[in-house]
Structures are given as C-alpha cells and as structure tokens.
Amino acid sequence: MTTFIQTLIDGLSLGSIYALIALGYTMVYGIAKMLNFAHGDVIMVGAYAVIASVSMASLPPVVGLILSVVICAALGILIEFLAYKPLRKSPSLAVLITAIGVSYLLQNLALLIFGSEQLSFPQVINLPDFAFAGVQIKGVTLATLVITAVIMIALTLFIKTTKLGKAMRASSEDKDAAELMGISVNRTISITFAIGSALAAIAGIFYGASYVYIKPTTGAMPGIKAFTAAVFGGIGSIPGAMLGGIILGIIEKFSQAYISTLWADAIVFGVLVLMLVIKPTGLLGKDIKEKV
C-alpha cells in the first residue's frame, strides 16, 4: 500500500511538471494554431536564466526568478517575430519545421554559452518536505501542483473575461475577421507567445527545483512528454492540459513501478495512440467542425 501511495505521489510530482509545460503548449496552439516545438527548450532557457543570475551573478533568488520569467517572455516574442511571423501565411508544415529548427538553435546556443556539463540549479525554492505513514511528499511537488492549478484557473478566466482574452479567441477563430473588427492580430499573437514563454520559465524553475541538474537538452524530453499530455487532454483546452499532464505523469510512474522501468515510455506513448484512436480530440478537446 505504501508503494502504491508513494508511486501516486511521485506520479503527481512528475505530472504537475508536465501539466505546467503543457499549459504553455496548449495556450499557444489554441490561439496561434501552431505547434511551438521550441517550447520545451524555452523551459531550459528559463532554468539556465536562474542559474546564471542566482548562481553566477549572485543576485537575490527573487530577482533571479523574475528575471527568468522576463527573459523567457522576451525570448518568446523574439522567436515569434523572427521565426514564425514571416511564415504566418505559409502552410503549417513550414511553421512546424521552423519550430524544430528553433528548438535545436536554442539547445546549441545553450551548449555554446554554458557548455554540456550539467549545472546544479540553485536552491531558490526552500520548502519543507512532508512525511507521513512512510510516504514522502516534497514541498516542491505541492507547490508545483498549487501553482499549476492557480495558473490554469487564471488563464481560463483571462481568456474568458478580459478584452485581450476576447481578442485572442477572436484571432484564433478567424484572423481576417478579427483584423476587420479592429483587433491587431500580430500584437495579440505576440502577447500569446509572451505569456506562453513566461509559463515555460515558471515550468523551468519548478523543473530545476525538482530535478536539480540542468543540461542544454533538459527541455527536450519533458517538452515531448508535455506535448503528449496536451494532446491527451485535448490540445487547445486549458483544463485539458492540466488533466492530461497529471494523468500522463501517473501512468508513467505506475508503469515504471508495476510493469517495468524499460516499458514505461512505450506505455505512455501507447496510451496516447489509444486515446487518439478512441477520442481523436483528446479528453476535454472540443470537436470543431471546419466551416466550408
């Protein structure tokens, strides 16, 4: 029983990280209608930004965290402006390939600047660990869960109620019509990317706090898993991303614990395939009919 509960807790811990990353994926997809495969690597940039400002430049942790979020938001706008904006009218395949290119560009830039040796993430989030009945829960895990839930609710409210949120939904549904209604689609998409990348920075911070060691390729695998989570939960749906992330984390940990550590990844992606066959729109995805 202890193993069961401990595995559940570990799954929640991993899942909450996936969920946090998936939120950014799904938000950008939902509004800009493009898969930003560089999202995982923005997480890595966010983590390195904290290492550079706190460990290397000895700035106070709070400044480091804020700086990380600001740097990533700016990076998001920059990536969108340089790589995706010129391709707005191109086929989606071109944008997809460009995103993969941006992903490798970021990884190799980090490799150039920080080297390939793993660096330790500074202890910026100091939370006590809990233990009861032989089960250990890390403070960081709880914090990640709470923050992910808060962000999920805030994002949903933001998109539903604010003027900018309305502009985002309008741009998502019909770019040309939104433009005719006086919405600056370019600006709206830039802001979407800024928010998505700021979320990635937060994910990077919690990733670093949970797993300590950061490498240039750190963002790649969690990025793919979180993308899977976003698709699982229904890409474009914000509560879906959170649900998908947590379910995926739990599935991964349970298959490791009860089936085989070798098979865990195969099972995770197998579940995704199954999901896509049974319900192609994902758990909470909306079935939108293309209008002709």
Added chain:
Amino acid sequence: MKKFARIASLIMALAMVLTCFVGCTADKEGGATPGEDGLVELKLGCIGPLTGDYANYGTSVQNGVNLAIEEINAAGGVNGFKLTIDFQDSQGDPDSATAAYGKLMDDGMKISLGTVLSGEMTAVSAAAIADEILLLSPSASAKDAITGNDSAFRVCFNDPQQGTVSADYIADNKLATKVAVFYQSDLDYSNGLYENFKAQCAKRGIEIVETTTFTKSTNTDFSTQINAIKASGAELVFIPIYAAEASTFLTQAYGKLTDIPLFGCDGLDGILTKVSDTKYAENVMMLTPFSADDTTENVKKFVDSYKKNFNATPDQFAADGYDAVYAVVEALKKAEITPDNFEDDDFNSKMVAAMTQITVKGVTGTMTWTADGETNKAAKAMIIHDGVASLYTSEK
C-alpha cells in the same frame, strides 16, 4: 561560370594531392634528427573527450599522461628519446575519435595511447588494425573495445572484470548478502558490468533482490526505482553507471536510502565534482585499483606532484593515463628501441611483443599483460565520507 568552377575544383584537387606529398616528406625528415638536448622526439598520441559530457574523464587522463611525460623527459628521456604527446579532443564521439586517429597518424604518431572511452576505442581499434601500431588505452573498459586488434592493450580492468571483481569484493569483505542493482539498460558499459556482476553473484552466493533500470531518455526521475530498491530490503546497491546519472540518482535517493551503501565502479569517478552537494555522495563506494590516499611510495609521489601541477586530487583515470605512459617506457626498454632502429618496419611488432613480457609497477598496481591485451592487477575500494574519498578498510 561553369568553366570557373571546373578550374577551381581542379586547383583544389591538385592542392590536396600536393599536401599529401608534403606530409610524407616532412614525416621522413623530422624523424631521426636529434634536438638540442641530443634526444630524438618520439610522438605519442591519445584521443578523448576534453569538452562535453564526459570531459572530466578525458581531462584526468590528459593530466596523468602529461605528468608522466614531463617526469620522463626531465629525467633524461628513455633510450635517447624525448616523448611528446598530441592529445586530440573527441567530445566522446566515436566518429570524431576515428577522424582524430587518422590525423594523428598523418602527423607521425609512433605509439598510440588509444582513447579514453570505450565507444571511441571500439571504433579506433577497428580502424587501426591495418596500421599494426601499438594501442594502449588507459581507460577504455568495454570488453569488445580491443578485441580483434592484436596490437591493442589497456591499463584498466575491462567491464566484465569490474563486474566480477565487484561481486568478489562484496563477498570477500562481507559487505552484503542481498543486493539491488540499478543500471542504464541502453549503455554498453553498464550492461556489461551488470551481466558479469550477476553471474559472479550467483557463484558467490549473493542474492540480487531487485534489478531496476533506466535509459538515456528517462534519466531525470528515478523516484520509482529508488522506492523499489528501498522496498526490496537490499543491504547494498550496485550502481554500474556514469557519474552524471549517478549524481541525479544520489540527489534523489538522499534521505531515502540512508544506511544502504551504494557500490559503483570506475564510471563513478569524479562524482564528488558532479553532485550539487557532497553530502549526497556520503557512503558511496567505488571499486578502483587506484586510491589517492594509498601510502605506497610511488602512489604518494604521483599524488603529490599531480596536486602540485593541476591543483586537484588525481582520480583513477589520471592514474591510468600516468601508468599507460610508464608501460610504454617499459616496452620501449624491453624491445630495445633506439633512435637508430625506431623507423624500421618491425618497430610496431617489437613493441607489441614487448607488451606481454613487461611488468610495470604502476600507481594502479603491479601490472602484466596477456596477449589479448588484458591486464592483471589487484582491486581496492574507496568509500566517500564527508566529501572525501578514502581507501575502504573492512575494520571501519
């Protein structure tokens, strides 16, 4: 425009052919002319990761090799030779290592210290068969890394030996009767050690109560594996993995696997510089033929001058590199190679024959070599306490 391209390519091709010739002539002339000190240069080459994930291994070997060469040259060289070393960076990539080997051969390398990592050595020793040059790798431990090449040797144990010797060490010192294993299933090194450890455990009556694994793509979260080990009631965990993954494992196992010693092999070398806090490495044991706080005279001398030169404590890789150079010196003496005969065609075969006849009292133990290139020496284990690795003694 087409015409221009054709002429340009012709010139390029011509230039390439010419450089080939330039290389050849320079090689012949440079050889036997003694320098100002009356010594003839004898060029050694070595390949290893000086940058990248495994840079700590390459740098250690490089330092050890440099130190030995300095000592030998300062003492007047060997048989009228002054040794030089060309150390090429491979970033741990076998293809780069093969390319670097080709470059070293073009630059007139006479003896190769092979490569630092096993994957590189496998590629290089295969590429070097036709050259018949002596390859003496300090640290390439995979079993197959030197098979198929009769001129390839190594200073370190091979992986099967390490797995076998680890099981023997655990049994001999009564460290545990129930062990768990945590290894990387997509890494040759890790697999090789595990397979042999398992086989020897069966012979020595050690029970493996839990076997858990990870792969390169799942090397960030080990919580499930740690839980499984904890639940298995193992008295010791055998971790035949590299230091980068081990540091993640140790950090996550901190507080969960207290009182259970973790036992690794040479892959754990440099673990103290990899973990974010040395407290995570408390009670970690490493099988090694070399220990920096060994009080034997030659080891002490090596450690002292290494510390003075590089401001660091030498690890096993440094010691392997150091011993490799001294083994080459012994072989040169045994084969009676001098500046008069070192450009003869039988240089390589004489050196290879000498390797199986020499006995080297190195800092990693007293070594002899078999014709398959394997070494015989005794093993010790180190244990980490308070961020310092020291020789394990069963009394403690």
